[in-house]
Amino acid sequence: MTFSAWVTAHYEEKGPVIWLAFFLELIAAVTLFLLMMLTCADVFGRYFLSNSVDGTTELTEMAIAIMVFAEMPVITWRGGHVVVDILDRMMGSTLIKILGLVAAFLMSTSLYFLAVRIFELAERSLRRSEVTEFLQFPTGYVVEYIAIMSWITAALMISYGVYRLLFLSRD
Template identity: 80%
Template sequence: MTLSAWISAHYEEKGPVAWLAFFLELIAALTLFFLMALTCADVFGRYFLGNAVDGATELTEMGIAILVFAELPVVTWRGGHVVVDILDKALGNRVIKALGLVSAFLMSTSLYFLAVRIYELAERSIRREEVTEYLQMPVGYIVEYIAIMSWVTAGAMITYGVYRLLFVSRD
């Protein structure tokens, strides 16, 4: 089975969105595997060799940031966020869709402006050459990645999220 056929069989998204979802989930999976291997090496070194992995905390923090922000767009365009639907039966379908559109707009614009501010902080961090405490790794690039993925999430929310809300039927 080719990779293209596998993606078509396992992803509900179509076209380039399926490939983007696959790529982002691949990044998340590889990061999660790296975090697992790092934790195992750190625990093994700490208890059996008397020496932990230097900078394991910093690497874990960066790995979690990469993992979370790689999955955020995928979760967003699949509608995987927590939704409270207490009033759905009392309100009509049109009102629910209108409220969904308003919330999608508010979330995407909030993420967009948040990403603008995060990107400004990343630029400042790169300009000042800020690094992590132990490993001396540049911090600005991870912060820049967070901003970019926030923009991707904002785009996913306003495009595919709104498409799903308007054109995909609910069960």
């Protein structure tokens, strides 16, 4: 089986989004693996060598941010967010679609403007040369990554969210 056939068989997305999903999940998986290795090395060093890995806390914080924001667009595209549908039985399908469209618009708009503010904070952090306390890593790059992934999530929320509600909804 070729690599392309494997990706097609294991991912539900179509077109170029399948490669975006694969790439983002690869980033999250590699980050999780590196985080696991870092934790093992830190615990081993702490208990058997009396010397832990320097900067573990900072690296763990950055790795968690990378994993969460790499998966956020994929989860949004797949419609994997928590949905409360308590009142769906009492409302008609048209009203549910309208409320879903309003929710998709509000969430994507909010996420877009939040990403704008996050990017402004990243630029300010880079201008001021803010770095992490121990490793001296510039924090602005991680914050820029968060803003970019938030923009991607907002775009996927409005585009595929609306498509999903209009064309793939269960009537």
